[in-house]
Structure formats: C-alpha cells, structure tokens
Amino acid sequence: MTIKISIDCMGGDHGPSVTIPAAISFVNSEPGAELILVGMEDVIRAELKKHKADAHPRLSIVHASEQITMDDTLEVALRRKKDSSMRVAIELVKDAKAQASVSAGNTAALMAVSRYVLKTMAGVDRPAICSILPNQKDGPTYMLDLGANVDCEPHHLHQFAIMGSVLVAAMEGIARPTIGLLNVGTEDIKGNDVVKQTAKLLQADHERGALNFFGNVEGNDIFKGTTDIVVCDGFVGNVTLKAIEGMARFFKGVVFSEFKRNPLTMLGALIGRGALRAIAKRLNPSRYNGASLLGLRGLVIKSHGGADAYSYEWAIRRAFEAAKNDVQAHLSTMIAELMPRVPAQEEPSSTI
Amino acid sequence: MTIKISIDCMGGDHGPSVTIPAAISFVNSEPGAELILVGMEDVIRAELKKHKADAHPRLSIVHASEQITMDDTLEVALRRKKDSSMRVAIELVKDAKAQASVSAGNTAALMAVSRYVLKTMAGVDRPAICSILPNQKDGPTYMLDLGANVDCEPHHLHQFAIMGSVLVAAMEGIARPTIGLLNVGTEDIKGNDVVKQTAKLLQADHERGALNFFGNVEGNDIFKGTTDIVVCDGFVGNVTLKAIEGMARFFKGVVFSEFKRNPLTMLGALIGRGALRAIAKRLNPSRYNGASLLGLRGLVIKSHGGADAYSYEWAIRRAFEAAKNDVQAHLSTMIAELMPRVPAQEEPSSTI
Structure with missing residues (x-):
C-alpha cells in the first residue's frame, strides 16, 4: 500500500x-x-x-x-x-x-x-513536540516536550510519557521502552512538586505494567542513553535542546579552527580525514531531523x-x-487505555 | 596583604x-x-x-x-x-x-x-550557585542558578541577576555586565509567568541605570556569549548544565574512538596532535572549575x-x-541598593 x-x-x-x-x-x-x-x-x-x-x-x-x-x-x-x-x-x-x-x-x-x-x-x-538525540549507545534518545508547553501540570507530563512511549514502540520496535523523568537528581526527593507528582503517576502505571518507568534521570542521561524516552516540560526541553545545539556548534567551530591553524594541523586533518568525516557523520544533526507533533x-x-x-x-x-x-x-489505543480521567480540553497557556 | x-x-x-x-x-x-x-x-x-x-x-x-x-x-x-x-x-x-x-x-x-x-x-x-561556561567569544558566560533553587519566584531570579552582575563586575572587571534571562524565545511574549514577571523587574532596573538587562536569551546564547550572565531557575540551570556536560563527554568519546579506529586515522591524530591538544585545552572544563555559592x-x-x-x-x-x-x-552594597523590598527570610522549598 x-x-x-x-x-x-x-x-x-x-x-x-x-x-x-x-x-x-x-x-x-x-x-x-x-x-x-x-x-x-x-x-x-x-x-x-x-x-x-x-x-x-x-x-x-x-x-x-x-x-x-x-x-x-x-x-x-x-x-x-x-x-x-x-x-x-x-x-x-x-x-x-x-x-x-x-x-x-x-x-x-x-x-x-x-x-x-x-x-x-x-x-x-x-500536544507535545518530540525529537530524537544521539546517545553513547549509538541509538536515539527521544525527548519531549521541546517547547509546545512552557507550563505543565503533572497530568500533562504523564501524557507526554505515554505518547513518547507509544512513538518509540512504533518507530523503534521496542516493546516496552524505558521512560525517564528529567530532574535535578535521581532520588525520589529531588525536584519540584510537578516532577514529584508526575513520578507518582508514572510509578503507578509502571506497577500495573502499563508503562516502563525507569525513574528520574539527569541532563547527562540524555546522552548516556539511560532511557529510551526523556520527559520534561516544554520550557526545560526547549532551553536544553537549544543549549545542546549551541554547544555542538561551538565544539564544531573549535575543531575546525584548530585543524586549519597551520600546515601541520591541516596535514593531520588531511591524513585523518576518515576520522573527521566519521565524527561529522556520527554527530550530524541531519540524521535526527524531524520532530513529531504528538x-x-x-x-x-x-x-x-x-x-x-x-x-x-x-x-x-x-x-x-x-x-x-x-x-x-x-x-x-494507548491513551484510551491509560488516561484515567480526562480533564476538560483547555487552551495552552503559551506556545513557542 | x-x-x-x-x-x-x-x-x-x-x-x-x-x-x-x-x-x-x-x-x-x-x-x-x-x-x-x-x-x-x-x-x-x-x-x-x-x-x-x-x-x-x-x-x-x-x-x-x-x-x-x-x-x-x-x-x-x-x-x-x-x-x-x-x-x-x-x-x-x-x-x-x-x-x-x-x-x-x-x-x-x-x-x-x-x-x-x-x-x-x-x-x-x-543563595544561588553560579558557574562559568566557555563561549565562542573565548570569554566566560556566567550562569546561575545551577541547582540550589528548583522553584523560583520572580524576585528570586531578580536577586540572582543582581548577584551575577556583581560577581562578573568584580571578577572580570566589566563595569556594566550584560544580563540575559533564559527563555524559550527572545520576544517579550515568550515564556512562563515567572520569567515574564522577572523580565519586568529587570527592565525597571535597566531603565533607571542600575543593571544592564539585555532581555531574553535562548539556550544557544550561552555558547554564543550573547550576554555576560545568563539567569535561570535552579531546575533549568541544573538540567542544562548536566546536559551540556553529558554532550561534551559524548563528543569527546566520538572524537577519540574515531581517531583510534585505524593506523591512518591514528597517524592523522599524531600529525595533527597540536590541533587535538589545542581543542582539548579550549574545551577543557578544568579551566572553568569552581562554582560560587552566592x-x-x-x-x-x-x-x-x-x-x-x-x-x-x-x-x-x-x-x-x-x-x-x-x-x-x-x-x-549592590543588594542594599537594588533590593526594593525584602520579603521575610524563607526556607527554600527544596535543594539539590
């Protein structure tokens, strides 16, 4: 078809x-x-x-x-x-x-x-915006929300987790993708109230086998590939994603300028061009283009x-x-199954 | 002395x-x-x-x-x-x-x-935690709060901006350091309520010449060096900083593994070692170690x-x-001068 x-x-x-x-x-x-x-x-x-x-x-x-x-x-x-x-x-x-x-x-x-x-x-x-980032396991980390919702309640983050889980299951063929909740530490006591309440909702889903909730993750876990999905509100997601992009550009700029500095470094780059090309390819954001509006x-x-x-x-x-x-x-299917009670449809307080 | x-x-x-x-x-x-x-x-x-x-x-x-x-x-x-x-x-x-x-x-x-x-x-x-990050202008970007306060009101972010400004002025010898407010976009209408209210407080200080408020900045501005100081709450700051650190480790890992892949890439690395060393030095987080508890x-x-x-x-x-x-x-001096009304001392809702 x-x-x-x-x-x-x-x-x-x-x-x-x-x-x-x-x-x-x-x-x-x-x-x-x-x-x-x-x-x-x-x-x-x-x-x-x-x-x-x-x-x-x-x-x-x-x-x-x-x-x-x-x-x-x-x-x-x-x-x-x-x-x-x-x-x-x-x-x-x-x-x-x-x-x-x-x-x-x-x-x-x-x-x-x-x-x-x-x-x-x-x-x-x-709805939320979900994108993928490369990780150390050479797989993708799915992250959402990346900016559609700058103010979130626990049930919003809960829905993001469900949607992310469905997306990863369908796109990557992973039966029970792991969900991480982005936080300032991994312990349960860490974070603000919204995150703590969200963890409870996800934990309840986990216990009845509906979702595979890993627990809290930190910023560096995105690149470690600790979980298949990283859930956060759109403010944190947007700022983090742009900081990562800025860092990547900065890094690339430094690598280029240093290899172009003198004939010897240029020769090194020429001989090691296989490595430089492979680096560029592995870090190429093109492969990760295409965010889903879920x-x-x-x-x-x-x-x-x-x-x-x-x-x-x-x-x-x-x-x-x-x-x-x-x-x-x-x-x-998954949302009908997992969404316990649906609050009245509301307009988002703000979008990017 | x-x-x-x-x-x-x-x-x-x-x-x-x-x-x-x-x-x-x-x-x-x-x-x-x-x-x-x-x-x-x-x-x-x-x-x-x-x-x-x-x-x-x-x-x-x-x-x-x-x-x-x-x-x-x-x-x-x-x-x-x-x-x-x-x-x-x-x-x-x-x-x-x-x-x-x-x-x-x-x-x-x-x-x-x-x-x-x-x-x-x-x-x-x-109190807030303030650290420095390298930027494309080869200068430092000061960022706070990095995790002491996961829930912030506008007057807290306002105080962080004042403290950051004083720190940069004293440490870098910059008379009127620029302050950026971390947000999901640069326009005034962007962001959540806390950020919007904070912008008003900072703008008022700017208009009477007390602070040099640049306006909203985005995640990538940290590395562009758009402003001397980037202000955010401790949740966003902590997550962003750890994501950046994770990204840097990931990047370093890719560069190392690719240059070690075969004799030719290793030769390239040997000849271009001046460049690799300079890259490592410019991106070395050691130079930026030491966060201030302000x-x-x-x-x-x-x-x-x-x-x-x-x-x-x-x-x-x-x-x-x-x-x-x-x-x-x-x-x-600066806090006595700029703090209009001081709310009763309170305990933080949470710390990392």
Whole structure:
C-alpha cells in the first residue's frame, strides 16, 4: 500500500530549493511513498523541471497561494493566511488525502495551525513536540516536550510519557521502552512538586505494567542513553535542546579552527580525514531531523527551519515511518487505555 | 596583604590526593595566598610530606575529625557530623580566619552547611550557585542558578541577576555586565509567568541605570556569549548544565574512538596532535572549575567532585580572585541598593 505524505514546500529558510530536491530523492528511494507537494504551483513545477522530475508518477502538486513566514504572528498564521502552504498541507491530512504532513515552517505557527485544523486527540490535553538525540549507545534518545508547553501540570507530563512511549514502540520496535523523568537528581526527593507528582503517576502505571518507568534521570542521561524516552516540560526541553545545539556548534567551530591553524594541523586533518568525516557523520544533526507533533488527530512532522535537502529528507522519512508504523492508531489505543480521567480540553497557556 | 583560603581537604571523589597537590601548586604560584588545610591532620601531613611541602610557611593545618560523604543526607551533614572538614572549613570563614573556602564535597550538603554556618546575606532570600561556561567569544558566560533553587519566584531570579552582575563586575572587571534571562524565545511574549514577571523587574532596573538587562536569551546564547550572565531557575540551570556536560563527554568519546579506529586515522591524530591538544585545552572544563555559592555571609566555592589536581587548583584560584576583588562587599552594597523590598527570610522549598 502506498503511503501519502503532504509536503509544505514553501516552509523553512530555503523553501522549494530544499524541499523539492529532498522530496524527489525520497520518493526515488522509497517505492511505497507518494508525495503531495503543496505551495505555489509555478514555483514547484519549475523546481521539479530543473531536476527533471516534473513527470514523476508519485509526485503531485496541490496549489496554495500563500506562505507563512518566520515573522508571521499566530494571528496571521491562523486567521489571515487561510491558503498558506502549511495549512493546505495539514488540511490534506485532515481530509485523509495524506497520512502525514511535513513542514520546516515556524514551530509556533505549525503547532497552532495543526491544532486548529486537526484538533487534539481524544484524551490528550496538550500536544507535545518530540525529537530524537544521539546517545553513547549509538541509538536515539527521544525527548519531549521541546517547547509546545512552557507550563505543565503533572497530568500533562504523564501524557507526554505515554505518547513518547507509544512513538518509540512504533518507530523503534521496542516493546516496552524505558521512560525517564528529567530532574535535578535521581532520588525520589529531588525536584519540584510537578516532577514529584508526575513520578507518582508514572510509578503507578509502571506497577500495573502499563508503562516502563525507569525513574528520574539527569541532563547527562540524555546522552548516556539511560532511557529510551526523556520527559520534561516544554520550557526545560526547549532551553536544553537549544543549549545542546549551541554547544555542538561551538565544539564544531573549535575543531575546525584548530585543524586549519597551520600546515601541520591541516596535514593531520588531511591524513585523518576518515576520522573527521566519521565524527561529522556520527554527530550530524541531519540524521535526527524531524520532530513529531504528538497528540493531534493526524501526523505532523516538523523539520528544522535551516535544514538542507539531505536533512529535510530525513524529516520526510520520519513522517513516512510514523505513518507506516501506524503511530496514530497506537496512540489512540494507548491513551484510551491509560488516561484515567480526562480533564476538560483547555487552551495552552503559551506556545513557542 | 595575604589572602587566606580554607580548603576542605577531605571533600570530593579523591580527597587529599587531589586537594593537597592542588593547594601546594597554587600557593607556590601565588605569593599573596595562604591556605588553611582542613581535615584529618595525619592524612594531610603525610600527603604534604610526600610532596615535600610539610614545612611550607603559607600552608597550615586545622584538624577536623569527620568527613561528609557523597551519600550523607542533609540531616547527617548538618546535625551529626559537626566536626566535618567541610563545616570546619566554612567556620573559618565565619570566624574571619579565612576570606573564602573551597570544597569539592556534595553540593547539597555544602549549600546547607554554608547557609547554616554563615547565614544568608541581608536582602537575599536564597543563595544561588553560579558557574562559568566557555563561549565562542573565548570569554566566560556566567550562569546561575545551577541547582540550589528548583522553584523560583520572580524576585528570586531578580536577586540572582543582581548577584551575577556583581560577581562578573568584580571578577572580570566589566563595569556594566550584560544580563540575559533564559527563555524559550527572545520576544517579550515568550515564556512562563515567572520569567515574564522577572523580565519586568529587570527592565525597571535597566531603565533607571542600575543593571544592564539585555532581555531574553535562548539556550544557544550561552555558547554564543550573547550576554555576560545568563539567569535561570535552579531546575533549568541544573538540567542544562548536566546536559551540556553529558554532550561534551559524548563528543569527546566520538572524537577519540574515531581517531583510534585505524593506523591512518591514528597517524592523522599524531600529525595533527597540536590541533587535538589545542581543542582539548579550549574545551577543557578544568579551566572553568569552581562554582560560587552566592548570597551567603562569606565566600564559598564549590569544585567539581571529580576534579583532578589541575582542575581543583582553578577552583582555589577562583576563591582567591573573588576574595581579592572583594566580591562580598560589592554584593552587600549592590543588594542594599537594588533590593526594593525584602520579603521575610524563607526556607527554600527544596535543594539539590
């Protein structure tokens, strides 16, 4: 069976010059995929022609006359630009014409438009953003929330844990993924009240065999790969993720400048280029591009805004794999099973 | 004038085998310093003898019969082990026999014992932990709180900003250090209520020329060096710092394993060893060892528990510089000036 993914071709820092080549490359590598390219038809067509892919049988175009920029307010994204490529791409998911959507646009707008168009899944109070990070075990650590919810109650973090667990089970084929609760120490007495209450909820699920709760984890456990999933509120997650990204750029800058310092170090780099390339590959954030917006009535994957075509293709792949592994159905089942009492749907106090 | 520093020789993962060589090396490099070595007298004396420094005129010993371990509860640290090397070292500061104290012991115990013995500075509700991180401008970014206060109100973060500002001014000789408030975005509307209220307090100080408030900063700004100081609550600070440390270890592990992979990469590393050494030096966390416990009636510096002698010596240096630059007096003045209304002294809801 073919899996259809809608692509917001105009989103991100580079728009069609990145999204179209990525789409072509992906569709060529994946015979089971069909991609719907959403955006300005003439621009998309020209870009496809440039890559001699304008007659590809598994690439179609849906025209959208507007696009959401990085500076657009949520008001503009939601109420004014009703024919934006982002919104039209998500509407295709709502109308069951696509099984997932990918966008590199503004995160806050993507979350707001996705919530508005798709609505939140029954039993979920607040959708969350989940991404993956590399770890020392050469596997991925899934972390959420990364910024959709800056103020969280225990039941929100509890839901994040459930959603993360379902995602990892479906994507990685791990039957009972381990869940860590991000905290300032591993002992039960550590942390603030929200975290302590969350631990109790997760522990109760653990004891009745519903979730595999490891306990508290600390910041360094993300990279140790202590647990498959790290749960935190969106404030902590967002700050931590950006600090990690900043650190990686800083580190890369230092490595580059030192190997370029003089002819001898440059020779060392030349001879050791296999190592440098392997290092770059293992630490390449491209492989980890594609954050999942979890808890919506449809699959939406957010690519990094500055992604190149190689990196964007990974985001498309994540959308494809999520659809193929039926993440949505698993989420619905698990949430219906585990969510003891569902508080009335509420609006988030704030989103990034 | 000689500056006296008390050293908790028994603290940390390695105790006297690290603290004593570091003390000897520091006192030899700094003619204006006198160090008081606190701990088991016979152990200290034996270690000094080993390094032929048992007759050093600027090294003295104060015996303490107990030591606080990493596993000791706060109850034990505070009520039971009244003759611990940590406590005796801090009491020397209280009794004005030393101008600062250094310990590599358990952070929570060190903060609790310091608060108990020294008391909190007038006008300060809660002491905070401030450390430095390297940035792309090759300067330090000061960050606080790193874990003393997991739940913070706006006036706490406000006080952290004031204390950080005074510390940077005194230590780095920067007249008006810039203050960034850690948030999920730079716009005023971003973040949770605590952060938004804090921004208002800092903005008011900025407008009357009392503080140099830059505005909101994000996680990556820590490494960009966007501001001299980054202010956050202890939960966010602790998680972020540990994530950064974890990432650095992960990165280092990848670099090492790839350069050791085969004879060619090893040759590259050999020829490019100047670069590798420079990288290691620039990214060496040792240079940044020594976190300040700010807001107490006395200077206390916390070394990393796993510090080696080279790294521990940096922590002693920070204590020395802080005392030399009269950080305490500057703190008192600035806090008296800027603290508009002081809420009743309260106990922290939790400490790490």
